[in-house]
Amino acid sequence: MSSADGVSPLDGASGAPSLQRILRRPAEPGMALAQIETPALLVDLPALDRNIARLAAYVQSQSPGVRLRPHAKTHKSPDVARRQIAAGAVGVCCQTVGEAEAMAAAGIADILLSNQIAGAGKAARLAAIAGQSRLSVCVDDPAQVALLSEAALAAGVTIHILVELDVGGARCGVQSAEAARALAELVQSTPGLGFGGLQAYHGRAQHMRKPQERKAAIERAILLAGEAAAKIRAAGIACDTVTGAGTGSFEFEAASALYTELQCGSYVFMDADYARNERDDTTAMPRFEQALTVLTTVISTPLPDRAVCDAGLKAMSLDSGPPSLQLHPGLDYAGVSDEHSTLTMHAPATLRVGQAIHLVPGHCDPTVAMHDWIIVHDGKRVLDVWPVTRGW
Amino acid sequence: MSSADGVSPLDGASGAPSLQRILRRPAEPGMALAQIETPALLVDLPALDRNIARLAAYVQSQSPGVRLRPHAKTHKSPDVARRQIAAGAVGVCCQTVGEAEAMAAAGIADILLSNQIAGAGKAARLAAIAGQSRLSVCVDDPAQVALLSEAALAAGVTIHILVELDVGGARCGVQSAEAARALAELVQSTPGLGFGGLQAYHGRAQHMRKPQERKAAIERAILLAGEAAAKIRAAGIACDTVTGAGTGSFEFEAASALYTELQCGSYVFMDADYARNERDDTTAMPRFEQALTVLTTVISTPLPDRAVCDAGLKAMSLDSGPPSLQLHPGLDYAGVSDEHSTLTMHAPATLRVGQAIHLVPGHCDPTVAMHDWIIVHDGKRVLDVWPVTRGW
Known part of the structure; x- marks a missing residue:
């Protein structure tokens, strides 16, 4: 019988005995x-590689200078991330600390946790990642700033911080340009942290079916993010990064002259829901x-x-x-x-x-x-x- | 950094090098x-143990002689299964071969795969389990009978077979008492296999909201399963087991004088959907x-x-x-x-x-x-x- 779900007592990383689990893989090359x-x-794999090449070529030709930082929450796979980086991506986004740990362990040098965290344990894990890779994370609350600062100082690292602005996703993110500026100033003056810019992802826009609906939603996001970036810069703070976009909307962020990074994830695999998005075939958008x-x-x-x-x-x-x-x-x-x-x-x-x-x-x-x-x-x-x- | 998702090259069961994964546990006692x-x-845990004790007490007091075989697809946990067996369960149901392997490896002596399988690989894995534990599996097609016989003979074991009857679930299962009898006769005459009885689970009845709807659905299931058992017995074949029932309906199967086994799974944990089922408080049904x-x-x-x-x-x-x-x-x-x-x-x-x-x-x-x-x-x-x- 295969011990597909075997549980073995092995030594944990700490040296203390710890129950661990071994998962055998289900197929062989x-x-x-x-x-x-x-x-x-x-x-x-050939289809995956074509998807990776098509997005890279589109961004390079249509909006040179805009960086690609694919979202690893789609694939949760360092192997896919390495292929995206080989095709020109600057690094990856992650949505969980566990994903970021796996990417850092695989040698991915630039990781953005496009999410908020809570808890000293997760802050310490992020600081440990920041000792290996360039690590950025989002905040929308002074409580997160304090937590991350403490962890960064304890580990002797710098954690890069993006202020998240709610540009229509109606989930996390500060609600105004003024609030973004205030939080950027707090980050700027907090030890252990470096202010990196704005997270401005519009999740709800990705699955609007008509291209003109997606375009209108992203035009509004660009307006809001542009106002916040201007407020921050007017306060004397560099705002080098404005990051967001997904598989459903990236053509609009890429052409905005505001967004500096695209976070598309699903394009690498695709699914039946994204296939229901209508296309505008008059554009150069990749299939x-x-x-x-x-x-x-x-x-x-x-x-x-x-x-x-x-x-x-x-x-x-x-x-x-x-x-x-x-x-x-x-x-x-x-x-x-x-x-x-x-x-x-x-x-x-x-x-x-x-x-x-x-x-x-x-x-x-x-x-x-x-x-x-x-x-x-x-x-x-x-x-x-x-x-x-x-x-x- | 914790290597929560570490991948290490270790020796596989075959002796050949195989990539394996080690999952560290997320908390400690x-x-x-x-x-x-x-x-x-x-x-x-106290709530879990009370749920286990309440169902065991109900079955013992209301329908002594009816066996409890809780469904392990709910918990996928040998630790929960051992507690159910300590409270009187005769064994467990599983829905996948992987679950059955984990239960057998943990020493669970009597396992029913309440499902069909396809493929020589899964048949061989089931035969390997049958070398450790009493193993039963469902069929509704002669192709499955041939596959399981071949695997049992190759491994030198007996696999116990239940013919599944569709009693209203509209999923797997033969469609008539006559078809159940024909398949039972085929099993009976096929080497390596032992005919065990009928699988007669009505999945759709479990979440009907009103007790009288669930009762009516199970009355129909009892009628159909009773006809099939009678046909099989009339052909001179013992039909020792009639198994089915879930958390939403078990009071009716338990009282049927036909069902010999109950397969309730969700009772051990419960969920928001089961909580929406209406109760008849005039009965002794456990909460x-x-x-x-x-x-x-x-x-x-x-x-x-x-x-x-x-x-x-x-x-x-x-x-x-x-x-x-x-x-x-x-x-x-x-x-x-x-x-x-x-x-x-x-x-x-x-x-x-x-x-x-x-x-x-x-x-x-x-x-x-x-x-x-x-x-x-x-x-x-x-x-x-x-x-x-x-x-x-």
Whole structure:
């Protein structure tokens, strides 16, 4: 029996005994796709590399000088991050301290935690990362400034700080240019910290379906971020970085002459929800390919038109709608439970027990986070198996 | 820096070098709850033990002779399974081969995979489990019978087989008593396999809100399962086990004089969705407590009525609705994104950055599957940290 979930007593980093877990990888390079046990998370490597190259080429040609800092919350994979950096990215964004630790351990030299943190433990972990890599983090509250300063001083490092401005996302971020200026001044005068600029990400704009809706939302974000940057600069503080943008909107931030960095994440994998965004084909916007699938197997065909396969709510996130069956014309997605998807066959008995199905996830980021490994392939064989960062 | 996501080259089970991953646990016994880094999955141990004792007592008093075989897909935890067995359960159900491997490795002697499988690899893994524990698995197709027979013969073991009947779940399962009899006869005559009885679980009945709706659905399931058992027995085949039932309906299967086993899973943790089921207080049905929470921390309070905390779609499943704030009167759940929940405060500024929030997940099973560890506590301190089975 494989000890796929073995738990072994090993020595912890501290030297004290600590219960640890060993996860074995589910496939090996050279294996045929048909041999992979399911459900499994698959990435088509040629498609991934084309997506990386297309965004890099677009930014370089359309807005030279704007930096690309892809969001690693999409892939949680140092292996993907290294390919993005090899194509010209300046570093990565992370959304959790655990992701930032994994990126720093893999040698990524420039990391932005595009999020707020709380708690002395997480501040100390960030300061430890700042001893290895250039580390920036967002704040929108003086309490975070105090916490980060204390940790930076204790570790003898500098933590770079971006003030987050709410530019329409309605989540975190200060609510006015004046508040941004006040917080920038506080950061500027706080030991252990360096003020870096503005985080101005508009998450809600990414999935607006029409290009003109996304454009209008980002025009408003540019206005708000521009006002805040001007206020900060008027106070005598350099505001070198204005960072934001995602896969749905980056063309507008890239052309703004304000944003200096783009944080696109999903473009690298794509998903069924982003595929529903309408395009304006009069622009040079790159087309990204679907590189991510969940491989599943038919385990039951109880009725002539019903097939049940072995990937459900624990193998893919349905928060942005069900997975797409675009790779399997003739099938409809009929229902999901914890470990099952139910499919309807247009023509009776077209599927048998044991057949493989490639589902295109509705939402890539939370789907990837459910898995321990990404199986990388070329459509025929396994090329590599990459770990997915676990924990926070 | 903690190597929370370390990847080390270690020797695989085969002797060949294999990339493996070590997951360090996020808390230690004795730690105060306030010290736990978030998001984290917490279980209140006294509440868990009361839930286990209440169901065991109910079954023993109301339907002596009916066996309890709790579903381990809820907890994916050998530690929880051992407590259920200590309280009288005969073994566990699993939904994946990976869960069954983890339970067998932990010494659970009687395991039912309440699901179909496909593929020679999974059949071989099941046969390996059958060399350690009593192992039963469901079939609804002759293809599965052939696969399991081959694996059992190769390993020199007996795999026990239940024929699954669709009693209203509209997922897997044969569609008639006659089809159940035919498949039972095939199993009976196939080497390496032993026919064990019927799987007759009605998943859809579990979340019908009114007790009389659940009762009517299970009455229909009892009728169908009774017909199938009679057909099988009329063919001269013993049908010792009729197994099914869940947290929403078990009182009806327990009282049926047909079902011999109950597969309740969620009762051990409970969740916000099960809490919406209406009760009939004229019965002796036990009340189960909410033992499972997702601990999260406020990381931002950008408006007087808005707080943002650090648990989102990657820390809890929203498939059955948002988490409940029943432990925090005065807060409403306003929105979710990958790593954030947005809360609305009824009274301005009642939360500050750094405060802890206990969210009650909408759906326990897929929420647990997102985590690597369950932090077990008594309301004040960490008592233990239990691994969650990873992989399939």
